Amino acid sequence: MKYVIGIDIGTSAVKSVLVSAEGRVVCEHSESYPLHRPEPGWSEQNPEDWAEQTIISLRKLMVKAKVDPSEVEGLSFSGQMHGLVLLGGNGQVLRPAILWNDTRTTPQCRKIEDKLGSQLLDIARNRALEGFTLPKILWVQEHEPEILSQAEVFLLPKDYVRYRLTGSFAMDYSDAAGTLLLDVAGKAWSSEIAGAFDLPLSLCPQLVDSSDLTGTLLPEVAEATGLLPSTKVFAGGADNACGAIGAGILGEGKTMCSIGTSGVVLSYENRKDINPQGKMHFFNHGEKDAFYVMGVTLAAGHSLSWFKDTFAKDMSFDSLLEGIESVPAGSGGLLFTPYISGERTPHPDANIRGSFIGMDSGHTLKHFARSVLEGITFSLRESIDIIRQSGKEITEVTAIGGGAQNEAWLQMQADIFNAEIVKLESEQGPALGAAMLAAYGCGWFTSLAQCAEAFIRPAKTYAPNREQADAYTELFEIYQNVYGQTRGLNERLAAFRQ
Numbered sequence: 001m002k003y004v005i006g007i008d009i010g011t012s013a014v015k016s017v018l019v020s021a022e023g024r025v026v027c028e029h030s031e032s033y034p035l036h037r038p039e040p041g042w043s044e045q046n047p048e049d050w051a052e053q054t055i056i057s058l059r060k061l062m063v064k065a066k067v068d069p070s071e072v073e074g075l076s077f078s079g080q081m082h083g084l085v086l087l088g089g090n091g092q093v094l095r096p097a098i099l100w101n102d103t104r105t106t107p108q109c110r111k112i113e114d115k116l117g118s119q120l121l122d123i124a125r126n127r128a129l130e131g132f133t134l135p136k137i138l139w140v141q142e143h144e145p146e147i148l149s150q151a152e153v154f155l156l157p158k159d160y161v162r163y164r165l166t167g168s169f170a171m172d173y174s175d176a177a178g179t180l181l182l183d184v185a186g187k188a189w190s191s192e193i194a195g196a197f198d199l200p201l202s203l204c205p206q207l208v209d210s211s212d213l214t215g216t217l218l219p220e221v222a223e224a225t226g227l228l229p230s231t232k233v234f235a236g237g238a239d240n241a242c243g244a245i246g247a248g249i250l251g252e253g254k255t256m257c258s259i260g261t262s263g264v265v266l267s268y269e270n271r272k273d274i275n276p277q278g279k280m281h282f283f284n285h286g287e288k289d290a291f292y293v294m295g296v297t298l299a300a301g302h303s304l305s306w307f308k309d310t311f312a313k314d315m316s317f318d319s320l321l322e323g324i325e326s327v328p329a330g331s332g333g334l335l336f337t338p339y340i341s342g343e344r345t346p347h348p349d350a351n352i353r354g355s356f357i358g359m360d361s362g363h364t365l366k367h368f369a370r371s372v373l374e375g376i377t378f379s380l381r382e383s384i385d386i387i388r389q390s391g392k393e394i395t396e397v398t399a400i401g402g403g404a405q406n407e408a409w410l411q412m413q414a415d416i417f418n419a420e421i422v423k424l425e426s427e428q429g430p431a432l433g434a435a436m437l438a439a440y441g442c443g444w445f446t447s448l449a450q451c452a453e454a455f456i457r458p459a460k461t462y463a464p465n466r467e468q469a470d471a472y473t474e475l476f477e478i479y480q481n482v483y484g485q486t487r488g489l490n491e492r493l494a495a496f497r498q
């Protein structure tokens, strides 16, 4: 039997999956690492933790799976997007990585908009958002100039791990698209954008396609993981691009909803000339020369894990959510907005914070749990609506990520999105997508779409329930009012956030 490995460098953990030539996930292993919040709004991780835990995770995967290392032909990566890793001349990490959910860079975003004006949307196809990489580089330029002056190259999280496994630098287009330094349609680093901020283009690594071979394992890594040094390492892609591959979003009209730490609604796009005017992200796909539009809820799964850790620490997700289907739509008049770390789509606002509106003495933990799920799903519906307004039809959505494990939540997505929800046999979309890039890169298939036919298996479909969907249409309208009604209050409260 032959195998490939997909490695997802997530925000909370690295997940490795061993996938057989028939597309069966025969073994998986996960190792977590900490996230540091040294100041309000900051979010950092230690790149060494990603590298160490990836090696540990691969070793444990190989021990558990008991397969001969010679049967593992290749591996590839999926990674949390946008995180800035700055490396010096010897490849040493110069400061902790600044992550996608770090919101310190509002002034740098305004600076980018002022300097580039409409050029930004014309070239990078995306607006300046706190989570993207260029604002983070400008923050370091302004606050830690001595660090930037030592930097030889910047990488994104999975590129750093790949560098540690192979010794070579590269970045694929799907991840480079989230830096704001890429000419997305032209597939090249933008000298206009880099030049506007006095950044040398040499800071940007070599660009590759997601399925390109970037090397083989360093001998010491092979020894530590139990793999062979000849194991082929393919570039990989952004977690959302890999999630799209792992969910079979490989053709016009296909849409997915991923609920991980963040939440994402993503739709395939093969036209490179569309310009969503910054309302949605527009990024390169992991499939060569394809694209996707995407809306992001910053704290989707994170809202639920925050709620559980704060109010029901000793409960598992399953026990917290047990019986929520018996709470009616609208959670007894309780409405939650998931803005606990600010928001992106449709409100790019680092200052907004979440709310529970309508708390009543009759509400129980179950009402709160259901309203958290409803608020997260309403926020994702806002992205669905923007995509529908752009002329795309969305009648079916493939659900992936940790949030796709709960049946009641999947039914709620069908009711709130007014679309059929397809659950797959494995909700490990990004890691599976990374494994598919390796399988395609190894030449097992002639296209990713052919690989998807062999690897992706739908498990169950959830159809909208008319009565519930009608109730949600009314509730969604109320939900959409909360942002405007609470924005001013949150601006005033920001001074008290310590």
Ligand SMILES: Nc1ncnc2c1ncn2[C@@H]1O[C@H](COP(=O)(O)OP(=O)(O)O)[C@@H](O)[C@H]1O
Pocket: 010, 011, 012, 013, 259, 260, 261, 262, 300, 301, 302, 303, 304, 305, 317, 318, 321, 401, 402, 403, 404, 405, 406, 409
């Ligand atoms: N049993 C479950 N039921 C519903 N949601 C869950 C369950 N387990 C995890 N989740 C949600 O999934 C999220 C983690 O998803 P995952 O895709 O692993 O995230 P990431 O890749 O960002 O680390 C958690 O924050 C939680 O909200």
Ligand SMILES: O=C(CO)[C@@H](O)[C@H](O)COP(=O)(O)O
Pocket: 010, 011, 012, 079, 080, 081, 082, 100, 101, 131, 178, 239, 240, 260, 261, 262, 263, 264, 296
């Ligand atoms: O910032 C974005 C996309 O633009 C996030 O989707 C990150 O890529 C990480 O997401 P998780 O998979 O950890 O939720």
